[in-house]
Amino acid sequence: MSRENELMDTGSMDIVNLPGGAKAALEAVLMVTDEPVAEAQLAAVVGLGVDQVGALLVALQREYDGYTSTCNDACPVSAAPATAAPRGFELRKVAGGWRIYSRTDFAHIVSRFVMDGQTAKLTQAALETLAVIAYRQPVSRARVSAIRGVNVDSVVRSLAQRGLIEESGTDAESGAVLYQSTHYFLERMGISSAEDLPQLAPHLPGLENLQDFEDSSY
Amino acid sequence: MSRENELMDTGSMDIVNLPGGAKAALEAVLMVTDEPVAEAQLAAVVGLGVDQVGALLVALQREYDGYTSTCNDACPVSAAPATAAPRGFELRKVAGGWRIYSRTDFAHIVSRFVMDGQTAKLTQAALETLAVIAYRQPVSRARVSAIRGVNVDSVVRSLAQRGLIEESGTDAESGAVLYQSTHYFLERMGISSAEDLPQLAPHLPGLENLQDFEDSSY
């Protein structure tokens, strides 16, 4: 552990001496990626500990949101109100990594430039199927069908084509293909992991023993 | 001209009221576009005059370089020395317009990041997508997705980055960007033109019968 720290210190030395320090180095890296970057990878690249990098990213996030911080690096997260105008972009932790997004306030302006990713809205059937897969993953089409009471084959195919779900192996017993939600789904939802999905329980009144019945064969 | 100005004024009204004002709106656009954006285009979109937008862009540029400006919008360009740490990104005026780049001071860190985890081999998904594009070119991403049954956006981006495919105009009907294979791809294959690719069996589906499916509104 101590040896690792030494190595890290060597790495961090030159970064800290650069204008803007480690925070600016992180920004520079975030500028060239086209997908969320994991904290661990950022830590490795800038040569700092994961915790330190996590704190710096949170500090950057707050800065973009308009909380001024004149201190360099390792800035304590204060509960002070926003004192500066927020930037036109924000830093967010999604799908297990960090990524820069335009701020929603400017959606109407940005959308005139970015046609990419402007996808058609999902149908009700697609949304419901996606919901079942996201909450019951990995899950077979048969089981999704049973829950939804209709055949879901074509909807599953189009969700896969849109990159929102993917195959994830086969069921050991039945050999049926299992499906799970993708990283892209998390990105589109703006959440970090499937665990951040809203709780299902409040929507299921009085069904504490749900597990039992849902595993029964239909 | 006067009528156009009127329209622009209407546009600028609501932008100025947004948090961060017109400067933040410009940032939002610049942060998510990957090609230089012309000043005139930015001016039209935020609904300000070209001169005003030019001044705001210079102000942003100076802000990123570490010259603090507490004033909002229309900030006079002062000749004061940099007082804050520069950001990890910079705004540059290049041929054709303005674009945000990672700051050159951090090039060695960004390089480390680019080389980190990059393998010299194409993934299976990338190879299959390349095969579909090579044999069905020019073809849109939506079509390739329809054939492959998965979302191919990021794979297409990385194939383009590798120089194996390139854009080749847009589809007359849908306006979608079309892709084709490159000379570099032919070189790597050791053939002189795409027509020299081995023939596939004639009964393989063309794109005609995929039309319905991909156009269905899921």
Next chain:
Amino acid sequence: MAARPKPAESAGFEVRLENFSGPFDLLLGLISKHEMDITDVALAQVTDEFIGYLRRLREAGADWALDEASEFVVLAATLLELKAARLLPAGEAENDDDLALLETRDLLFARLLQYKAFKEIAAIIGDRLESEAERFPRLTALEPHFAALLPELLWRHTPEKFAALARAALTPRVPAPTAVGLGHLHAPTVDVKEQSEIIAAMLAVGHAMSFRVLIADAATTLVVVARFLALLDMFRDAVVAFEQAGPLGELQVHWTGAFAYKELDSESGMDRE
């Protein structure tokens, strides 16, 4: 039984059928429409409304009336089952049969509630996706001097190998049909394909045979059913033709296909030579 008067004829079938995507959807719609407990839903009334609705659809030239009708049969069965279970006294179960019925009732309600829960969640996800679509991620291509740092691509594909890859990638991926659980069936399975071979062999003698003759040796009803299904398959494949003198008359089957039926079986890998 109905808590409210029947809606006016002009109102039509009020459950928004154009949006419904299955029996549960319709069931939920019905329950909320009639604002009543499931036991109070008059099945006959709902059926009347539905049939009237279907008739109007057909008159309007909607060709999907059949789909709707078949969905409704599933719904009606579910509803009936639910009602039967629901009408039982909710007190202590007297015996195992009562218990089983109560469990059935609970199971059906649980499934319905689960479906409702997922509908609510789907709405949340839909809203979330929509509001998130207002944020745009930075999606930049690497600047050329950084892109140049990417390691040189390893390329080991000959044109032939690459063509094979393309062939695989371009071959339509036919998804396996959704598996239907057969755990509840205890009867030995009868293979329809096998039955069609038996029929083909019988008809190979050259003259027409009645269905009665074709099933004369069937040991169980299941075999009769399988032979009937096999005949439908063969009719579809245009290797047999039917003839019937009048309603309920004897069904005559002719062989109209090529000489050997086994040719059609080539895909199953069977070779009887």
